[in-house]
Amino acid sequence: MNVASHPSIRSRLAASVVAFLLGFAMANVGLIVVPRPDTWLWLAAAIVLMVTGVVGVLVADTRRDVSLWAVLGVELLTLFTLAPLLWVLSTATVAEGSRRTTLWPGDATWSAFGEVWDAGPVRTAMGTSLLVAGLATVVAMLVAAPAAHALMHRDAPGRRWWYVAFVAALVLPTFVLGAPAAAQLLALDLATSRLAMAVPTLAVALPIAVWLTVRVLRRAPWSLYDAVRADGASVGQRLRHFAVPHLALDLGLVTILVFFWTSADVALGAAMAPTDDQRTLPATLLALGADPESSRLVAAAGLWWLLPLVLVATVFSRRLVSLLGR
Amino acid sequence: MTARRSGLRRLGWLLPAVVVLVLVTVVPLGRVVWTSLHRSSPTTGSELVGLDNYTHLVASREWWLAVATSLVLVAGVVLVQLALGLVFGAALHRVGVVWPVARVVVLVPLVLLSVVSVVTWRDAVNGGFLTSWFDLGEAGPFAQLVAVTVGETWRGTGMVTAVVALSLAQVTASLSASAVADGATGLQRWRRVVLPSIGPAVAGVAAFRVLDTYRVLDGPLLTDDPSARLQTAPLLTWTTQFTALELGLGAAMSVLVVIGAAVLAAIVVPLFRVRRLL
Structure with missing residues (x-):
C-alpha cells in the first residue's frame, strides 16, 4: 500500500506543467544545440515528457490513483539510467581507429565484442x-x-x-x-x-x-x-x-x-x-x-x-x- | 571448565574466518605501518626513519589538498546520490507497476565494472557526445575528473534508489493510514511516519556510499595529469607507491588514508545511527 494519500488536482496540474515545460525545453535544446542524430533522442524524450504533461492535465480531475510527480520521476530515472548505458554501447560499437562523438550508436560495428x-x-x-x-x-x-x-x-x-x-x-x-x-x-x-x-x-x-x-x-x-x-x-x-x-x-x-x-x-x-x-x-x-x-x-x-x-x-x-x- | 570448552567450541565456528581475515588484512596493514617507519625504495634500500614520513606529510600542503579534494568529492557524490535516490525511490514506490523491471534497471550501473564507467564518462567529455552537444572543446584533467565523479554518482544512485523504494514498501500501512485519518499533512507524514521507518536502511546505504566513494581510485587514476594540482588522497598514495616508488612515504599515506576512513566511519556511523543495523 502506498504511504501517500490520493494526489490533489493542484499537485497533478503542477506536475503536468513541470513535465510539459521540461519537455518543451528539451525539445528546444535538442533542435537548436544538439547535432544529429542525437537530436532525435532529445526529441523522443521531449515528446514523452510533453505527452505526460498533457495526459496529466486530462486525468487531473479523475479518481485514478496516479501521481504525476511519480510518473515524471520514473521517466527521469529512466533517462538518467539508460542514457549513460547507451553511451557505453555506443563506445563499444565504434569502428577501430575512430572516436564516437554521438550518443546514438549510428554505423555500429560489433567487431570489438569479437x-x-x-x-x-x-x-x-x-x-x-x-x-x-x-x-x-x-x-x-x-x-x-x-x-x-x-x-x-x-x-x-x-x-x-x-x-x-x-x-x-x-x-x-x-x-x-x-x-x-x-x-x-x-x-x-x-x-x-x-x-x-x-x-x-x-x-x-x-x-x-x-x-x-x-x-x-x-x-x-x-x-x-x-x-x-x-x-x-x-x-x-x-x-x-x-x-x-x-x-x-x-x-x-x-x-x-x-x-x-x-x-x-x-x-x-x-x-x-x-x-x-x-x-x-x-x-x-x-x-x-x-x-x-x-x-x-x-x-x-x-x-x-x-x-x-x-x-x-x-x-x-x-x-x-x-x-x-x- | 565445561563453560570454557563450550565458549571455545562456539568460537571454533568463527575461527577460520577470523584467521583468514587477520592474515589478509591485519598482517598486511601491520606491514604497511612498519614500512611507513622507513625511508624505503627499490633503488636506495630501506632506512629506519621513525615518524619522519608522517611529520613530512602533516606539513605537506599537497597531502592536505589531496585529502580536501577527496572529502569534497565524497560530500558531493553522496549528497547528490541521496537526493536523487530519495526522489527516484519515492517515484518508483508510487508507480509500483514498473518496479519489477525498474529493480533490475537501477542496479545495472552498479554492477557495471567501475573502470568501464570511468573510461566511458571520461571519453564523454573528452571528444565524446557531451563535447559535441555542448561544444566543450578540449577537456582538461579537471573536466575529466568532474565527468568521472558524475559517473560515480550515476553508478551509486541506483543502489540508494532501490533501498529507498524497498524501505518505503515496508512502511507500516496501518500507521500511514492512521496518520492520514488524523489529518496529518504530507510533510508531517513524511517526518513522523515515513522517515523513521526508512531511516535505518537509508542511513546504512549512505554510510556505505561515503566510505565506498572515499576509496575510489580508478576514476582519478585515469584522468590524472602529473602536472595537475588537484589529486585525491588515494591517487596520491598510489602514485607515490607505484610510480615514484617511494614505498615508505606511500605506506605512511596508506596509514593516514585508513585512519581517515576510520574517522569518516566514526562520524557517519553515529550521525546516521547505523549502529542499529550492526
Whole structure:
C-alpha cells in the first residue's frame, strides 16, 4: 500500500506543467544545440515528457490513483539510467581507429565484442579474473558460512565486535593492501603465480561473503527450524526440509554476488600482477583505458562481463534487491 | 571448565574466518605501518626513519589538498546520490507497476565494472557526445575528473534508489493510514511516519556510499595529469607507491588514508545511527 494519500488536482496540474515545460525545453535544446542524430533522442524524450504533461492535465480531475510527480520521476530515472548505458554501447560499437562523438550508436560495428574473445590481453585477463576471484570466492564462502552461523546463533564470544570487524574490512580501501600483498608474494617467490593472487584477494571476498551470509541467515525462518528439530528430524531431514528450501537459493545468489564483487576490484589486481598477462580484468581494462583508442575494447569487455550479472539480476531481482536492501 | 570448552567450541565456528581475515588484512596493514617507519625504495634500500614520513606529510600542503579534494568529492557524490535516490525511490514506490523491471534497471550501473564507467564518462567529455552537444572543446584533467565523479554518482544512485523504494514498501500501512485519518499533512507524514521507518536502511546505504566513494581510485587514476594540482588522497598514495616508488612515504599515506576512513566511519556511523543495523 502506498504511504501517500490520493494526489490533489493542484499537485497533478503542477506536475503536468513541470513535465510539459521540461519537455518543451528539451525539445528546444535538442533542435537548436544538439547535432544529429542525437537530436532525435532529445526529441523522443521531449515528446514523452510533453505527452505526460498533457495526459496529466486530462486525468487531473479523475479518481485514478496516479501521481504525476511519480510518473515524471520514473521517466527521469529512466533517462538518467539508460542514457549513460547507451553511451557505453555506443563506445563499444565504434569502428577501430575512430572516436564516437554521438550518443546514438549510428554505423555500429560489433567487431570489438569479437576482439575481446580473440587471443589477447582481455581474454587472458578474463581467465585470470575467473580463476583468482573464483578461488577466493570458494574459500571465502567456505569460511564465511560457519562464521555467519556463529555470529547469528552460536553466541560466540565477542561476536558483535567480530561482525563489526568484518563490516569494517568491507569498506577498507583495498589499494592500501596492494603494496604489502605484492611484496609478500615476491618474498615467497609466488609473484608469478596467478593462483597465489587469490590469497590477498580474500581481503575483498571474505568481508562481503560474511556480511551477505549473515543477511541471509537473518531472514531465514528459524522458528521453523526449531520446530523441525523439536519434531526429532535427523540432520539429513533438517537439510532436506529446512536448509535446501530456505537457504540454498539465497546462498547460491550470495556466492554469485561475492564472485562479481571480488572480480570488480581494481586496486589489488593492478598492484599484485608483475606482468601484463597476469592482470585481472579490471586491472587490464584500467591499463587499456589510459589510451582512448582502446575505449571500444574496454566498453565491449565491460558489457560482456555485465551480461551474466544482468541475467542473474533479471531472474532473481526480487531476492537480490531485498538482500541488498533492508 | 565445561563453560570454557563450550565458549571455545562456539568460537571454533568463527575461527577460520577470523584467521583468514587477520592474515589478509591485519598482517598486511601491520606491514604497511612498519614500512611507513622507513625511508624505503627499490633503488636506495630501506632506512629506519621513525615518524619522519608522517611529520613530512602533516606539513605537506599537497597531502592536505589531496585529502580536501577527496572529502569534497565524497560530500558531493553522496549528497547528490541521496537526493536523487530519495526522489527516484519515492517515484518508483508510487508507480509500483514498473518496479519489477525498474529493480533490475537501477542496479545495472552498479554492477557495471567501475573502470568501464570511468573510461566511458571520461571519453564523454573528452571528444565524446557531451563535447559535441555542448561544444566543450578540449577537456582538461579537471573536466575529466568532474565527468568521472558524475559517473560515480550515476553508478551509486541506483543502489540508494532501490533501498529507498524497498524501505518505503515496508512502511507500516496501518500507521500511514492512521496518520492520514488524523489529518496529518504530507510533510508531517513524511517526518513522523515515513522517515523513521526508512531511516535505518537509508542511513546504512549512505554510510556505505561515503566510505565506498572515499576509496575510489580508478576514476582519478585515469584522468590524472602529473602536472595537475588537484589529486585525491588515494591517487596520491598510489602514485607515490607505484610510480615514484617511494614505498615508505606511500605506506605512511596508506596509514593516514585508513585512519581517515576510520574517522569518516566514526562520524557517519553515529550521525546516521547505523549502529542499529550492526
